[in-house]
Amino acid sequence: MPCRPDVSGYFGNYGGKFVPETLMPALAELEGAYADALADAAFQKQFDQLCKDFIGRPTPLYYAEQLTKKSGGAIILLKREDLAHTGAHKINNALGQGLLAKRMGKTRIIAETGAGQHGVATATVCAMLDLECIVYMGTEDIKRQAPNVQRMKLMNAEVRPVDSGSRTLKDAINEAIRDWVSNVKDTHYLLGSVVGPHPYPMIVRDFQAIIGREARAQVLKAYNRLPDYLVACVGGGSNSIGLFHPFYNDKDVKFIGVEAGGLGLKTGKHSATLATGKVGVLHGTKSYLMEDEHGQIMETHSISAGLDYPGVGPEHSFYKDSDRATYVAVNDEETLEGFKLLSNTEGIIPALESAHAIYYAVKMAKDLSKDKLIIVNLSGRGDKDLGIVTQALGMKE
Amino acid sequence: MSEITSVFKPDHKALIAYVTAGYPDKTATVNIAAALAEGGCDIIELGIPFSDPLADGATIQHASYLALQQGITPQICLDIAAEIRQIITTPLVFMTYYNPILRYGLEAFCKECIKAGVSGLIVPDLPPEEGLELEKVTHKHNLDLIYLLAPTSTDQRIGTVAARSRGFIYLVSLTGVTGARSSLSPELKGFVKRVRAKSDLPLCVGFGISKVEHALEAAALADGVIIGSRLINLIEEDTSLAALKSFITSVRKALNEKKNTGEV
Numbered sequence A: 001m002p003c004r005p006d007v008s009g010y011f012g013n014y015g016g017k018f019v020p021e022t023l024m025p026a027l028a029e030l031e032g033a034y035a036d037a038l039a040d041a042a043f044q045k046q047f048d049q050l051c052k053d054f055i056g057r058p059t060p061l062y063y064a065e066q067l068t069k070k071s072g073g074a075i076i077l078l079k080r081e082d083l084a085h086t087g088a089h090k091i092n093n094a095l096g097q098g099l100l101a102k103r104m105g106k107t108r109i110i111a112e113t114g115a116g117q118h119g120v121a122t123a124t125v126c127a128m129l130d131l132e133c134i135v136y137m138g139t140e141d142i143k144r145q146a147p148n149v150q151r152m153k154l155m156n157a158e159v160r161p162v163d164s165g166s167r168t169l170k171d172a173i174n175e176a177i178r179d180w181v182s183n184v185k186d187t188h189y190l191l192g193s194v195v196g197p198h199p200y201p202m203i204v205r206d207f208q209a210i211i212g213r214e215a216r217a218q219v220l221k222a223y224n225r226l227p228d229y230l231v232a233c234v235g236g237g238s239n240s241i242g243l244f245h246p247f248y249n250d251k252d253v254k255f256i257g258v259e260a261g262g263l264g265l266k267t268g269k270h271s272a273t274l275a276t277g278k279v280g281v282l283h284g285t286k287s288y289l290m291e292d293e294h295g296q297i298m299e300t301h302s303i304s305a306g307l308d309y310p311g312v313g314p315e316h317s318f319y320k321d322s323d324r325a326t327y328v329a330v331n332d333e334e335t336l337e338g339f340k341l342l343s344n345t346e347g348i349i350p351a352l353e354s355a356h357a358i359y360y361a362v363k364m365a366k367d368l369s370k371d372k373l374i375i376v377n378l379s380g381r382g383d384k385d386l387g388i389v390t391q392a393l394g395m396k397e
Numbered sequence B: 001m002s003e004i005t006s007v008f009k010p011d012h013k014a015l016i017a018y019v020t021a022g023y024p025d026k027t028a029t030v031n032i033a034a035a036l037a038e039g040g041c042d043i044i045e046l047g048i049p050f051s052d053p054l055a056d057g058a059t060i061q062h063a064s065y066l067a068l069q070q071g072i073t074p075q076i077c078l079d080i081a082a083e084i085r086q087i088i089t090t091p092l093v094f095m096t097y098y099n100p101i102l103r104y105g106l107e108a109f110c111k112e113c114i115k116a117g118v119s120g121l122i123v124p125d126l127p128p129e130e131g132l133e134l135e136k137v138t139h140k141h142n143l144d145l146i147y148l149l150a151p152t153s154t155d156q157r158i159g160t161v162a163a164r165s166r167g168f169i170y171l172v173s174l175t176g177v178t179g180a181r182s183s184l185s186p187e188l189k190g191f192v193k194r195v196r197a198k199s200d201l202p203l204c205v206g207f208g209i210s211k212v213e214h215a216l217e218a219a220a221l222a223d224g225v226i227i228g229s230r231l232i233n234l235i236e237e238d239t240s241l242a243a244l245k246s247f248i249t250s251v252r253k254a255l256n257e258k259k260n261t262g263e264v
């Protein structure tokens, strides 16, 4: 596979393992168990089978004809991760790591969640594999993504509210790491994005790369050619890396990561880490992050809880510096426009996270000729966001 | 011999106090350090507050949060350290997460540490694998980079830290984050033994030590004890610092009395 991290877990200058000593042996154990699983055909077979039967893969690559007509330019194809079980791409990684945890003999699973999609995916897999499940979630996110909290509880997960810091994803990760430090012997930390210490960015990426592998085969089959652009939203960066990675060596395929522009980059209230951040260390990895002049992590803002994070996966930082990918920002207002547009033209209600990518893809398509191909990762469905959206639109109209 | 290693003497158990710099405020920290020195602390650990202290429990998280609310920065912590060293000679070490140092610049930060009279650094999210760069700079400036070990550390990792830690080795007493506990971890004894077999450096035990009895128990195994969260709690309960002083004095006294009796 292209672009593996080096033996120390670095993608170029980014990555590594900046964690308390207590966790270092656990990371080594995880690395070993994963290498073992990779080499075990039975494990791969089990993962593939459950991807098919439990998640419902492959997800379709859908020609968004109305959206394409509306934008009047390039052809827009949607990779339908919203149709995966539980309604987002997060389940791919949750399933893979759940099986890995089981293999390692761990009985207790902890996870963090922002939008609640990773929490729901983890709760789902734990219910299926009969594992104890505890999900840390910021109190701000518990408020804005309430339907997902109910779903987790229905599947017997314990949702632990996190009331420190910005009360969002960053703080949920802090709490999950503290839990892991305290219970590392029987607990697997099922991290939900391509962030954190090595080997997480690699493992999560590998499990999510099924998105790009499928999309690549599907587009070749339907169009007999590779796409010109891949567009995906970037929070921690898992759905985007999942789509991008299998195209890494296809140098003519351009990668565009869309970050949350929040209230606008000038206001400082956003989560556009790669567009505006500096290199530092957060949550065990060296990568771009949003920090103040004293190295304190900044509070971020986004209308979508899943993108509201001041860090980003190290592989993205590597892609940025090596110009393999371009990173742009779409603000809250534009996101709502993308949300409405996809709902109206295609009858597909996207997650607010994914609506960032939709908006940018449509904007790009307008300026491209009709023979160009864009694949957008529709990372999730928008049911969880109906409250926020109706409120936001109601206030304006 | 560094200022830190010279603290460790036969028949003397080192008492190390952790407080968050700037908690409850800048001036208080200077007074707190003076009180700790007077009470018989051998080394004072000043925590540079960080927004995301993931190795810390609720007490130090809260103290860090309040310090940051008051605008405490790494620069102000350096100023506080310099001020403290004008009134006491007790060695100081900084405990801080890696990002604030990285942002300050490793070279500039180490230089300023020496200027301020700080003798060492403890960076809980910097394992030896990631510490090579900072090690180079600290060695150049004669700062001790003190690594941590935990009960989960393998013998191989113990060997690595034994070869590379300077000043002393910080033994995390339990599998967990900082914070007061009701008793010491049963894993401590075997853990200290494993490290002792591989290292001649002084060994200091921290995390969870919150009572005189804990300090005695840990001191019977190791060369020093580190107390943190309990001190923050005492400062919060009694801002006159009387409670802090009397606690530290009683720990010092107990350690001195027990020094020749071996196991407790």
Ligand SMILES: Cc1ncc(COP(=O)(O)O)c(C=O)c1O
Pocket (backbone or CB within 6 Å): A088, A089, A090, A114, A115, A116, A117, A118, A192, A193, A194, A233, A234, A235, A236, A237, A238, A239, A240, A305, A306, A307, A351, A353, A354, A379, A380, A381
């Ligand atoms: C639907 C959806 N898309 C995207 C994201 C952002 O995460 P990532 O960048 O890891 O794909 C989330 C996170 O919660 C999500 O729920």
